[in-house]
Amino acid sequence: MPGDSRRVPGPQDSRSPHWYGKQPPQHQETGTRQDGRADHDLRPVYLHAGVVSQATGSAYIELGQTKVIAAVYGPREIARREEFTMKGRLCCELKFATFSCRRRRQHMQDNQEKDVSLIVLQALEPAVCLVSGGFLLITKQGMCVADLVQIYLSLIRSVLVYGHVLLDRFPKSQVDVYITVLQDDGSALAAAITCAAAGLADAGVMMYDVVTGCSVRQCGDRQLLDPSGSEESSQEGEGVEDHGMVTVGLLPSLNQVSALVLDGHLPQTTAVQLVSLVSALVLDGHLQQQTAVQAVKTCIGGCQGIYPILKDCLVKSTRRKVPAVDPTLIRTSIDGQNGRT
Amino acid sequence: MSSTLGVLSDAERLFIVHGVQDDLRSDGRACEDYRHVEVETDVVSNTSGSARLRLGNTDILVGVKAEMGEPDPGRPKEGKLEFFVDCSANASPEFEGRGGEELAIEVSNALQRIFSSKSTLDLTALCIIPAGQCWVLFVDVLVLECGGNLFDAVSLAVKAALFSTRLPTVIVTADDEGQQEIELSDDPYDVKRLDVDNVPLIVTLSKV
Numbered sequence: 001m002p003g004d005s006r007r008v009p010g011p012q013d014s015r016s017p018h019w020y021g022k023q024p025p026q027h028q029e030t031g032t033r034q035d036g037r038a039d040h041d042l043r044p045v046y047l048h049a050g051v052v053s054q055a056t057g058s059a060y061i062e063l064g065q066t067k068v069i070a071a072v073y074g075p076r077e078i079a080r081r082e083e084f085t086m087k088g089r090l091c092c093e094l095k096f097a098t099f100s101c102r103r104r105r106q107h108m109q110d111n112q113e114k115d116v117s118l119i120v121l122q123a124l125e126p127a128v129c130l131v132s133g134g135f136l137l138i139t140k141q142g143m144c145v146a147d148l149v150q151i152y153l154s155l156i157r158s159v160l161v162y163g164h165v166l167l168d169r170f171p172k173s174q175v176d177v178y179i180t181v182l183q184d185d186g187s188a189l190a191a192a193i194t195c196a197a198a199g200l201a202d203a204g205v206m207m208y209d210v211v212t213g214c215s216v217r218q219c220g221d222r223q224l225l226d227p228s229g230s231e232e233s234s235q236e237g238e239g240v241e242d243h244g245m246v247t248v249g250l251l252p253s254l255n256q257v258s259a260l261v262l263d264g265h266l267p268q269t270t271a272v273q274l275v276s277l278v279s280a281l282v283l284d285g286h287l288q289q290q291t292a293v294q295a296v297k298t299c300i301g302g303c304q305g306i307y308p309i310l311k312d313c314l315v316k317s318t319r320r321k322v323p324a325v326d327p328t329l330i331r332t333s334i335d336g337q338n339g340r341t
Numbered sequence: 342m343s344s345t346l347g348v349l350s351d352a353e354r355l356f357i358v359h360g361v362q363d364d365l366r367s368d369g370r371a372c373e374d375y376r377h378v379e380v381e382t383d384v385v386s387n388t389s390g391s392a393r394l395r396l397g398n399t400d401i402l403v404g405v406k407a408e409m410g411e412p413d414p415g416r417p418k419e420g421k422l423e424f425f426v427d428c429s430a431n432a433s434p435e436f437e438g439r440g441g442e443e444l445a446i447e448v449s450n451a452l453q454r455i456f457s458s459k460s461t462l463d464l465t466a467l468c469i470i471p472a473g474q475c476w477v478l479f480v481d482v483l484v485l486e487c488g489g490n491l492f493d494a495v496s497l498a499v500k501a502a503l504f505s506t507r508l509p510t511v512i513v514t515a516d517d518e519g520q521q522e523i524e525l526s527d528d529p530y531d532v533k534r535l536d537v538d539n540v541p542l543i544v545t546l547s548k549v
Contacts, residue, residue, distance in 0.1 A: 016409075052431060054432070097481070098425065098427070098483075107425060185386070
């Protein structure tokens, strides 16, 4: 792994002062959350497209205190060293700012950042072009390989395959998405997915739908939508049967899931249930009332909640770019021409 | 930045030169005018101090993270300041991978140079236990958008971020065996601020 050439390699010789202070109490009364939200409430969302003037398209999102900025460049020529391709390519690079988290992050892209970049890329690809069913499923714990293979096979059969249509419009070219997490206070992945999609739409890249992302944290039998940083890192419910994080990327108007990331221990999440869930989503709406299924459903609800905000933001940014034609102006110009003739 | 911007016709060149002679630039400013500057402090809550600065189209975000570490053996009574500049790929696709590294090193070296003078910032104020523990301030500069005059913008943003930096008050107690223990104040308002009166700003001029 390449090191950071700008710093002397060696063990970290400083530590955060938080270690010397008292830890704030993390336990909260049951039924409420630290910021007073109900379990299925989103934090206030701020979304603004067109923030980086040099980029083809860009967006900035705030989910509570989580702040993410994305810039989209392209379509532009693929660098010569790449092999020839008749279809376009989507590239995605995500970086956490060094000061974005409670612990100080390093300057080089670490494995977690590479992993998250890939998840965001694969969440966006179905919207821009569909590759082999266009579905991503990642499990980190509690699922065996055989289950995964089963799921993929079922998915390829069950999900509508669009083929590489939209990226076919840009042969030999690539679209780059650069995402920087400026502050991470929970649900950074979900924010990154929504922000990148808004950036792509702002750049005028043709898409079937704009992807929205949302996370749910499962604490025992509670499902916390759009978890904050303290809820994400809290140990609450670790000993109980179900705990984990579910992040869903949704194509809201097509009602299809483009990314599903499970992290943690959700024992009822069996392959069979997930497959039935996904086919149900694609075909129509009969879902089994199981924990994991319920969590994914909650996520989808959250995604649908973000969709109007995303639409509104894109309409606003388009209005700014293309100033509305004032009908009186048209008339005066026509009158002027008539007067001259 | 872009090579196409460097190509000017004779007429365009003359227009700019004559404008400068009449104390007028193509965006309407006089020769010694700055673009509009916007500064905002305390924008990232995970940091000890932060600032965001916009100078025309240049957009800078600076975060200061205070950590505890050991002082240099040669300077046991002083804290440490570390600068890092990240020209993110957001600012320009040329900065992807290692593309922005050269510019980043140039800017961070300039910062190191202006802070190397003892009168700039009182580093002894960052000492906790002489030759034992000190504050290490990591000043991380993130270039969100690069619209010219990076050096001036960065130095201004760094000063603003250091101004807003709050270091929690530390209580050092010695136990029976002479071992020194560090305890952090619980009160979030019980903080120490840095004296940034003497922190210099960079002013860049271009000769036409």
